[in-house]
Amino acid sequence: MKIAILGGGHGCYAAAADLSEAGHEVRLWRRDAAALAPLIEAGSIRLKDAQGARDVSIALATANIGDAMRGAELILIPSPAIAQADIARAMAPHLVDGQVVFIPPGTFGSYVMAQIARESGSRADVAWAETGTLPYLARKHGEREVNVTIRAIHLPTGVYPARKEKEAIEVIRRAYPAVHGCGDALSGALMNAGPIIHPPLMVMNAAPLQHFERWDIHNEGTQPSVRAVTDRLDHERIAVRDAFGHAGPHYPLADHYNNDKWMYGDAHKQLVKSGDWREHIDLHTHRYIAEDTEMGLAFLASAARYAGVDAPIAQGILAIVGGFLGRDLRKGPRTFESLGLAGLSRDALKERLHEGR
Known part of the structure; x- marks a missing residue:
């Protein structure tokens, strides 16, 4: 599947490497061309996880959002909510009918970004979806190096508009089998951990x-x-x-600390052990x-x-x-x-x- 990833943070680099390694054609967009230069030059991201370290080739890394989005079936935005408005305005001219936009996590961004894209002139028939956490606990260790501590095993996802839930979930699951529908965008936003x-x-x-x-x-x-x-x-x-009226499972956060039933499974010990979250x-x-x-x-x-x-x-x-x-x-x-x-x-x-x- 052709996937566009919009952003340059920890989750974006983790997704670009992980989905490329899974066989998808990934185009990574980042507006900061200078920060993107090491990745463009190398053509790969250094991915580290429990399996070790390896270089994963990326189909395209670009500062041109149109090039990243062209032909993409899935548009992935694992960027902070504070960046969503700017990204929505930048992507609006390039959206086309049938695309699915997945925002992990969303902070109700599926609804907000849809409104901004429309206000910016887009009339594309698009499904917007959001889940309760990033698909990865990850931290960048260098200009093109990312460490993935753990991957999500449950990703409850809401869709806007909800009438498009079935088709949107089917597309997203091709990239993330851990995704399951949880209703509308409000339900997805209220899963945010x-x-x-x-x-x-x-x-x-x-x-x-x-x-x-x-x-x-x-x-x-x-x-x-x-x-x-x-x-x-x-x-x-x-x-x-x-x-x-949103049905369970609600994924209570206590499960993150107490057992393996939460979105990442039994993740807290691994998160602490990694040392990546001892930070300023x-x-x-x-x-x-x-x-x-x-x-x-x-x-x-x-x-x-x-x-x-x-x-x-x-x-x-x-x-x-x-x-x-x-x-x-x-x-x-x-x-x-x-x-x-x-x-x-x-x-x-x-x-x-x-x-x-």
């Missing part, structure tokens, strides 16, 4: 993060008190899913704040408000982060209010998510 695991870790590790040059929030930063807050926040997420984290700029809190957690809190679900942990963490950022995160760009959804009736919202706009 980042806004559950990262905001409590950031808030409750704020002092050591600012004191030490490097700190592993998943190792010594994950203590029983932190876990208790994370579990309660996840209970709020599941309560919101229930309130919207800026409390004002890191994507755990800019993406998972300002966008993802604010989205969850707004969905709770819409559904009438009490979510004190979500609202409290938003208030604390808003305190050190100096702004009200309840008015963020990914809230029901900002997206114009808060005024819709339940039936109108369901229809829009199913039929598209």
Whole structure:
């Protein structure tokens, strides 16, 4: 299958190498041509995982998004949510009928990017899909080198518009057999693990993060008190899913720590053992704040408000982060209010998510 991968982060390089090794024709686009130069020159990505290290050839690495997207059946965007608006505008002129766009994870990006692409002039009949996490726990170790600690074994995926769910899931599963449908885009967004695991870790590790040059929030930063807050926040997420009528499995985050039933299986020990997450984290700029809190957690809190679900942990963490950022995160760009959804009736919202706009 011809696959376009849009972005230059950890997940993008991991996907480009992994899917190329699986036999797909992969074109990787990155807007920063200078940063892409080592990959273009070598023609390959150095992939490291449990099987060892090897160079994997990539069909095309380019700073021209049209060249990357041309003829692609699947367009994969494993980039942070903060980049989605720019990517949607860049890709809009090149979208064609029948393509499937897969955003892991999405932060409701399947809905948002579809609106931006349309506002940018695209009338292509496209299916947009999102899941709850990246297909990989991965970190780049060099300009063209990526280490994959573990691969996802379950990827619950929502589709916008939901009427295209069957065809979209069939296409994505050819690249990622771990994908399974979980309903509409809202259901997919409410599977997002980042806004559950990262905001409590950031808030409750704020002092050591600012004191030490490097700190592993998943190792010594994950203590029983932190876990208790994370579990309660996840209970709020599941309560919101229930309130919207989304069926299980809900993939409770406790399974990430306690057993092998979560999206990555029994991943926490491997994540800590890798050492890749002992890093410098800026409390004002890191994507755990800019993406998972300002966008993802604010989205969850707004969905709770819409559904009438009490979510004190979500609202409290938003208030604390808003305190050190100096702004009200309840008015963020990914809230029901900002997206114009808060005024819709339940039936109108369901229809829009199913039929598209």
